[in-house]
Amino acid sequence: MSAVDLDSDAQAMLKVAAGDRQAFAWLFDRYHASVARFAFRFVGDRERAEELTQDIFVKLYRHAGAYKPTARFKTFLFRVATNHCLNEVRRGEYRVSHTSSETPEGEETGAVEMAGPEGDRPDQALAGRELEQVVGAALGDMSARERAAFTMCRFEGMAYRDIAEALEASEAAVKSLIHRATLAVARRIEELQAGTAPARSRA
Amino acid sequence: MSCGFEEDLTAYVDGELPPARREEVTAHLDTCAGCRSTHALLRNTVARLAELPAYEPSSATRRAVMAKLDALPVPWWERLRKWLRPVVLVPSLGLAAAVGVALLLAGPGPDAPPELEDPAVMELAANLEVAEDYEVLGLDSAEDLEVVANLHELEATP
Numbered sequence: 415m416s417a418v419d420l421d422s423d424a425q426a427m428l429k430v431a432a433g434d435r436q437a438f439a440w441l442f443d444r445y446h447a448s449v450a451r452f453a454f455r456f457v458g459d460r461e462r463a464e465e466l467t468q469d470i471f472v473k474l475y476r477h478a479g480a481y482k483p484t485a486r487f488k489t490f491l492f493r494v495a496t497n498h499c500l501n502e503v504r505r506g507e508y509r510v511s512h513t514s515s516e517t518p519e520g521e522e523t524g525a526v527e528m529a530g531p532e533g534d535r536p537d538q539a540l541a542g543r544e545l546e547q548v549v550g551a552a553l554g555d556m557s558a559r560e561r562a563a564f565t566m567c568r569f570e571g572m573a574y575r576d577i578a579e580a581l582e583a584s585e586a587a588v589k590s591l592i593h594r595a596t597l598a599v600a601r602r603i604e605e606l607q608a609g610t611a612p613a614r615s616r617a
Numbered sequence: 618m619s620c621g622f623e624e625d626l627t628a629y630v631d632g633e634l635p636p637a638r639r640e641e642v643t644a645h646l647d648t649c650a651g652c653r654s655t656h657a658l659l660r661n662t663v664a665r666l667a668e669l670p671a672y673e674p675s676s677a678t679r680r681a682v683m684a685k686l687d688a689l690p691v692p693w694w695e696r697l698r699k700w701l702r703p704v705v706l707v708p709s710l711g712l713a714a715a716v717g718v719a720l721l722l723a724g725p726g727p728d729a730p731p732e733l734e735d736p737a738v739m740e741l742a743a744n745l746e747v748a749e750d751y752e753v754l755g756l757d758s759a760e761d762l763e764v765v766a767n768l769h770e771l772e773a774t775p
Contacts, residue, residue: 446674455672472682549666574631596663603665
């Protein structure tokens with residue numbers, strides 16, 4: 415990729431590497447929601463996701479000099495985000511606390527604070543809230559890498575190739591991670607729809 | 618009920634298979650009821666995930682991140698780089714040389730000359746060895762400087 419071909423993200427990131435705070439703020443505004451969503455799906459807790467999101471952006475700023483414009487910025491950002499989340503979980507800083515597996519009946523959690531559709535269509539077997547709980551339970555039971563791959567794929571719409579770069583894995587490995595994770599979520603939804611398993615119990 | 622095609626079904630739903638493999642899976646689905654069922658389940662799941670409530674990130678994050686950036690310590694190499702700017706370096710080195718000559722001519726005295734108490738000159742003097750290192754290494758980009766600044770992190774990495 416030549417300098418002429420640099421997209422606006424890459425150009426901004428090069429400015430960040432030179433200490434440009436405005437460029438950093440611009441990138442933050444563009445990607446804050448994505449990173450926060452990723453962190454939330456990863457740890458399943460709003461407050462912890464907030465801390466992780468802050469740390470990820472500070473890390474991005476401090477290591478901006480490591481960015482090479484040959485890599486897509488979003489992929490670079492998610493490599494930083496993934497490494498940070500995986501390391502924090504590995505170090506025991508964060509226990510994954512996806513709400514649906516362990517939350518007692520009626521207790522409010524980060525996951526259910528989210529605004530959104532309540533699934534009030536009569537043809538929908540699951541309300542948005544129940545679906546959230548089912549997906550949360552499945553995410554909580556996944557390995558960290560499955561959860562990271564699944565989140566990037568399903569909630570960020572990233573291509574397998576980009577996920578592989580972010581996870582420093584092969585595309586074949588990513589395909590397998592996403593398949594296992596999606597199948598696990600599918601089974602949870604299937605069980606709930608069939609009424610054979612409560613949303614809040616581990617399978 | 619698992620067969621050799623099942624592993625590819627999610628990638629099939631996601632449109633991530635190479636064209637040749639995609640055709641094989643399409644043909645297989647006509648003949649395998651198990652895979653057809655799994656495929657329908659996966660497709661339904663991917664569609665249902667789009668119905669999840671949207672996650673609303675905190676609006677306070679931006680302010681918190683900017684405050685953390687403000688609190689970051691200024692790396693020593695960045696401070697040094699300011700001293701190495703010609704507009705600072707040349708007069709400072711000239712001053713340091715003049716002081717050195719004056720000291721040689723006057724001989725050692727009981728009190729240090731007042732010029733050496735100038736914090737700028739003192740810092741430059743304290744870092745002259747480092748400045749020479751930069752010159753020897755030919756480091757001229759911010760990236761190279763950052764590598765040097767973070768050498769301790771590289772050393773800590775197993």
